[in-house]
Structures are given as structure tokens and as C-alpha cells.
Amino acid sequence: MLGAVSLSSTPRSTLTRLRERARTDRADLNAVLDAGLICHLGIVRDGAPVVLPTGYARVDDTVYLHGSTGAGYLRNIDGEPVCLTVTHLDGIVYARSVFHHSMNYRSAVVHSIARRVTDPEEKWFALRSVAEHLAPGSWAYARQPDKREIAATTVIAVSLAEASVKVRSGPPKDEADDIEVGGRWAGVLGVRTVFDPPETDPTIADDGLLPAHVMNRARPQPRSDVRTDHVQ
Amino acid sequence: MLGAVSLSSTPRSTLTRLRERARTDRADLNAVLDAGLICHLGIVRDGAPVVLPTGYARVDDTVYLHGSTGAGYLRNIDGEPVCLTVTHLDGIVYARSVFHHSMNYRSAVVHSIARRVTDPEEKWFALRSVAEHLAPGSWAYARQPDKREIAATTVIAVSLAEASVKVRSGPPKDEADDIEVGGRWAGVLGVRTVFDPPETDPTIADDGLLPAHVMNRARPQPRSDVRTDHVQ
Numbered sequence: 001m002l003g004a005v006s007l008s009s010t011p012r013s014t015l016t017r018l019r020e021r022a023r024t025d026r027a028d029l030n031a032v033l034d035a036g037l038i039c040h041l042g043i044v045r046d047g048a049p050v051v052l053p054t055g056y057a058r059v060d061d062t063v064y065l066h067g068s069t070g071a072g073y074l075r076n077i078d079g080e081p082v083c084l085t086v087t088h089l090d091g092i093v094y095a096r097s098v099f100h101h102s103m104n105y106r107s108a109v110v111h112s113i114a115r116r117v118t119d120p121e122e123k124w125f126a127l128r129s130v131a132e133h134l135a136p137g138s139w140a141y142a143r144q145p146d147k148r149e150i151a152a153t154t155v156i157a158v159s160l161a162e163a164s165v166k167v168r169s170g171p172p173k174d175e176a177d178d179i180e181v182g183g184r185w186a187g188v189l190g191v192r193t194v195f196d197p198p199e200t201d202p203t204i205a206d207d208g209l210l211p212a213h214v215m216n217r218a219r220p221q222p223r224s225d226v227r228t229d230h231v232q
Numbered sequence: 233m234l235g236a237v238s239l240s241s242t243p244r245s246t247l248t249r250l251r252e253r254a255r256t257d258r259a260d261l262n263a264v265l266d267a268g269l270i271c272h273l274g275i276v277r278d279g280a281p282v283v284l285p286t287g288y289a290r291v292d293d294t295v296y297l298h299g300s301t302g303a304g305y306l307r308n309i310d311g312e313p314v315c316l317t318v319t320h321l322d323g324i325v326y327a328r329s330v331f332h333h334s335m336n337y338r339s340a341v342v343h344s345i346a347r348r349v350t351d352p353e354e355k356w357f358a359l360r361s362v363a364e365h366l367a368p369g370s371w372a373y374a375r376q377p378d379k380r381e382i383a384a385t386t387v388i389a390v391s392l393a394e395a396s397v398k399v400r401s402g403p404p405k406d407e408a409d410d411i412e413v414g415g416r417w418a419g420v421l422g423v424r425t426v427f428d429p430p431e432t433d434p435t436i437a438d439d440g441l442l443p444a445h446v447m448n449r450a451r452p453q454p455r456s457d458v459r460t461d462h463v464q
Contacts, residue, residue, distance in 0.1 A: 037321055037335070037423070038335070040272035041283075042272075042282065042283035042315070044279065044280065048276065048315065049274030049276050049282075049283075049315040050315050050343075051281075051283050051316070051341065052317065053317065083281040085272055087270060087285040089269055092366060094367055094430075095374065096374060096375060097374055097376075097377070097381075098359070098371060098376055099375075099381040101370060103270070105270075105285065107285050109282075111280065127330070135324055138330060142328060142329055142416060143328055143329040143331075143416070145330055146331075149331040171431075171434060171435075174433075178375055184375070184441070185433075185441035185442050186433040187430050187431050187432040187446070188430070189427050189431075190428030190429075191425060191426070192425070192426055193424070194424055194425075195324075195421050196422030198420070198421050201406075201419045202403060203403075203411060203418075210417050211417050214419070218421055
């Protein structure tokens with residue numbers, strides 16, 4: 001474990017291979033979580049896993065999630081084991097051999113027992129945190145939740161006590177034989193997530209309403225030489 | 233269920249809310265799966281969920297995954313229930329109210345029993361499919377796997393018989409009162425995944441090796457007016 005503030009390393013969160021890719025430092029965990037917009041939440045239902053994407057926010061050693069009280073997967077989640085995973089794909093790694101093709105990525109895997117947040121103050125704080133993580137500036141700008149909306153929302157807290165971070169970066173790792181033979185290109189195709197310019201709601205005639213917290217998020221790409229295209 | 237070729241709709245894969253976002257047509261499922269590069273695979277270990285990111289490929293009604301035979305999570309997966317989820321984040325939805333903030337996305341959730349692929353022909357086919365999905369053109373260009381490399385790789389097949397697709401797109405859905413009051417911007421900030429230019433492996437001196445199947449994947453952005461920036 002690295003650093004003074006490190007994560008518990010239980011058998012479940014200790015990687016069984018490629019330990020050099022494991023980074024257990026708290027700062028790395030926070031960075032991976034804070035850089036994401038959606039997580040994949042795993043629960044067990046009738047003995048089978050269910051994995052669903054959802055928004056979230058990290059505050060200190062807790063990740064908050066929310067959802068509609070009507071969402072089936074949240075109904076009986078209090079006290080149940082959950083796994084929360086955030087992954088960033090950073091690149092496609094092209095090696096000389098198919099076998100060594102890989103991906104550059106950062107991922108955080110959190111194991112916890114879900115806790116339903118019922119305290120009104122914590123629930124308000126969690127809702128604000130999740131909203132601000134998804135859309136920074138929106139909490140102060142938009143109409144804040146009323147009693148009915150808060151009652152219609154389930155908030156879940158997930159502790160970061162047991163978590164692991166895995167990172168792959170850099171060029172391919174080819175066999176010496178394949179490098180020696182030569183003749184084949186190898187390298188990395190970087191992958192990034194970007195914002196497009198804001199699209200104003202069609203019911204709004206006045207484009208001058210566009211607030212700075214949205215406009216600045218989609219600010220022009222500073223690297224004019226970057227060539228981009230849809231992955232899809 | 234839509235269309236002639238539709239998916240089974242069991243209680244688990246039938247959405248309990250927002251049914252208008254559920255699309256059960258096979259073509260939609262295939263499109264979401266084919267557009268992704270990583271999936272999140274959920275398994276159950278000691279009664280608790282584990283969610284891990286991994287590459288994959290869809291072929292007809294099967295998704296193939298592979299991993300090192302040393303990977304702990306693949307060791308006892310044969311015959312076990314799995315959940316395979318692919319999510320595309322398409323936009324941040326800014327509403328007049330915090331409550332109606334949302335995300336535009338496409339997600340596919342597949343419930344299945346994992347099948348370990350042992351037949352040599354199917355294994356070879358699956359390895360080629362996963363490689364070609366991650367890096368189209370690489371199977372023919374790179375050195376193909378030898379016996380040792382094939383033996384070191386576990387391949388898993390996941391059936392698409394039970395799956396659901398969920399899509400949200402378009403502008404925010406605000407309360408009539410909030411729209412009437414006016415004064416607040418609402419709209420969508422599109423999110424896309426893009427490729428950067430290829431970075432040649434530092435051990436390769438000859439940049440002229442860059443093959444068309446890599447170069448063309450990172451071709452210049454056709455829309456010069458698109459302003460982009462890191463989400464992270």
C-alpha cells in the first residue's frame with residue numbers, strides 16, 4: 001500500500017495479477033472517481049448480478065448515488081452489498097502481436113454495503129453533491145428541489161473503505177522477438193471524452209440566457225492540432 | 233416488444249419505470265453493444281457483486297469476452313450468472329429545476345449464464361472477434377496468437393437471449409410552472425468519445441509504418457465548428 005492514507009486491501013480488492021497496475025493510494029482513487037460522470041453499480045438480485053449505470057458524487061470517503069423511489073433496484077438496497085465501478089478508457093494499445101493488444105485505462109472498484117440516507121440534512125447535502133458533480137453550477141442556478149421532489153428521490157451512500165484502483169498507461173509491451181523482427185507498427189490511439197457546444201432547449205427563444213457555468217464547460221479545444229472523430 | 237425479432241422480456245429485464253425509454257428491439261440492442269469498446273461485467277463472489285470493465289465483441293446473439301487465465305474473476309465463471317452492461321453517455325441535460333437534470337445515454341443490460349468457450353474453432357473465432365472489435369484491422373496486420381498465447385487466454389460466451397436497452401435523448405423535461413416562470417436557461421451539453429492522433433511506440437523510428445487501419449480510425453474531425461474539451 002502506498003502513502004499514509006491508504007485503502008484496506010482485502011483479498012477481494014487485492015488484484016490477483018498485474019499488481020504493478022494496482023495503485024492503492026487514496027489520491028489516485030479520488031482522482032479516478034472525481035473524473036467520471038457515470039459509475040456502474042452492481043447489486044445481487046435473486047442470486048444473480050445486476051449492473052446499472054448511474055450518476056454519483058464523491059465527498060470525502062463516501063460516494064452518493066440517487067434515483068427515483070420508483071426505481072426497482074433501489075427499493076431493497078439498504079444494507080445490501082454493492083460494487084461501484086468507474087472506468088475511464090484512455091487509449092487503444094496496438095501491439096506487434098494480437099496477444100499484446102490492450103487498452104489504456106483508469107478504473108476504480110469499490111466494495112461496500114449500501115446505506116440508505118434518511119437524515120434530511122445529509123440527504124440535502126448528497127443531492128446537492130450529485131447535482132454539482134453532474135452539472136457544476138446548477139445547484140445555485142436552477143430551482144432547487146422542493147419537498148415532493150426530495151421525497152421522490154432515494155439517496156444511497158457507499159463507503160470507500162474497501163476499494164482498488166487499476167491503471168494502465170503507456171506504449172504496448174511486445175515480445176522481444178516481435179520487436180526484433182520489425183516491420184509492424186505499434187503504438188497507442190488515445191481516447192478522450194469531450195463536450196460539444198450547448199444546445200438550448202427548443203422552448204427557449206433567448207439564447208442570451210446561456211449561463212457561464214454551462215458555456216465555460218464546453219469551451220473551445222485549446223489544442224488546435226488535435227484531430228478527433230467519433231469512436232462509435 | 234417491438235419488431236419481429238425481439239428480446240425476451242422477463243421481470244428482471246423489464247424496466248419497472250420509464251417504460252418509454254425501454255427499447256426491446258434487437259437492432260437497438262446490437263447498435264448499443266457494437267458502438268461500445270468496454271463493457272462492465274458483473275459477477276457474484278461470496279454473495280457480493282463484483283463489477284469489472286473489460287473488452288468484448290458481439291457476434292450474432294453472443295457476446296464474447298476474454299481475459300488472462302490468471303485473472304481471478306474468470307477462474308470459476310463457467311456456468312455462473314453474469315450481467316454485462318454497456319453504456320454510452322451522450323449528454324448532460326440541464327433543466328430549469330435541479331430535479332429534472334438528467335443525462336442522455338444509451339445502455340444495454342444483458343443477463344446470462346457465462347459459458348466458457350473450450351472448442352478450439354470457436355475460441356479462435358472469439359479471439360479474432362474481440363481483437364477486431366477493439367482494433368479493426370489488427371487481426372490481419374499483427375502477429376496472430378500462438379498456441380501458448382491461446383492457452384493463456386480464457387474466453388467466455390454470454391448469450392443475448394435476455395437483455396434490455398434503455399435510451400434517453402433530447403431536451404430536458406421541465407415542469408410547466410418552471411417553464412412559465414422563465415429566466416433560466418435549459419438545454420443539453422453533448423458528450424462524445426473521440427480518438428486522438430496515433431502515438432507511435434518509442435522503439436519505432438520509422439513513422440512511415442503507420443498502417444491505414446489505425447490512421448483512418450483517427451481521421452480528422454469533419455465538423456470544424458465543433459468545439460471540444462476534456463470532460464475530466
